[in-house]
Amino acid sequence: MPEQINVKLVKQIDDSYKITIGKDLFSNISDRITSLVKSNTFVIISDSNVYPIYGEKIKNSLTEKGNKVLTVTFKAGEESKTRETKSQLEDELLKNKIGRDACIITLGGGVTGDMGGYVAATYQRGIPFVQIPTTLLSQVDSSIGGKVAVDTLFAKNMIGAFYQPKAVFIDISVLKSLPSHLRLNGIGEAIKHGIIFDEEYFSFIEKNVDKIKSLDEKTMTLLVKRSCEIKTVVVEKDEKESGLRQILNFGHTIGHAVETLSDYKILHDNCVCIGMNYESLIAYKIGRITKKEYDRIKNILKAFDLPFNIPENMKPVDIIAKTFLDKKVKNNKVKYVLPSKIGHADFGIEVSENDILKIF
Ligand SMILES: NC(=O)c1ccc[n+]([C@@H]2O[C@H](COP(=O)([O-])OP(=O)(O)OC[C@H]3O[C@@H](n4cnc5c(N)ncnc54)[C@H](O)[C@@H]3O)[C@@H](O)[C@H]2O)c1
């Protein structure tokens, strides 16, 4: 008989953290961070666009208080979110003898947060990190929930981990420096939060279209706060997406198909808007929501000048075929997340090809 030893590792982990939302947070960011993270060595990971605008302010705040700071940057853009760039960043940390007592600060959009967070997850088997998201998309979505990853040539976000930050600092004022075409990139995900979880939030967005478009700080603070709350509630109940977290994928089944067919030329948030329109149409056609509710969804997309129709050069059959390549397909039916009203959605709903064909 072979010998057996039981390695008992039942774990109870407290990965709780605070999300701070406000404006002009950077001048005393050092005190804010060190009150939540016990470290005096920091590595700021940022990209070539964001670091020149906000990096020094954060670095100075930290060094003035006697902290050691290393800065590592990479060329801005999704093309940099690779294993190669991650290795380069890690080599910089190793070359500078950064130890386990250091804390990484990711300063930038979702690319920086995802890749910098993944460096934190694996550097010396994991060191703490703090997120400072600087795009609306990263403020309402990617900086919360602990999904960190890099892309590969085969697919996006395929190599990564679940690794929670120690704190998130969201400064609303930074949105103003974004190029105009990216300023509201992420509003689609915020609208999604309203549809799947909170009718009151959906109406708040409906009523404040102009203020949101002009990045009114009070309105944006409320918007980002509510989106973070919704994502937090969902992630708290299902961190690793075995159940409820799937509702966050509303709009993403058709959205991902459009994104892939566009060769990633159309922004993810815009693809999600297109996906939300068609998936809401499915919900309406199979009797889950009323025409009035469907119209509200379509109208809010229109109000923000967001796309809601598939591009002219894309064929519905190709989109449907792509959704069937999804690994969740069973018995020739794709599983969708669909609203049952504005403010509630269910996941795992099987929709037949026939029902999908009706919407195009
Ligand atoms: N982890 C998650 O749960 C999750 C969720 C959604 C998306 N994502 C990921 O997020 C990424 C997209 O994030 P993104 O849209 O923030 O892209 P991004 O990080 O590339 O930022 C977009 C552009 O804006 C610039 N920028 C960022 N903040 C700025 C500011 N305040 N002023 C001026 N320029 C600024 C960046 O340099 C970049 O050129 C994707 O890789 C996606 O996979 C992750």
Ligand SMILES: [Zn+2]
């Ligand atoms: Zn998304």
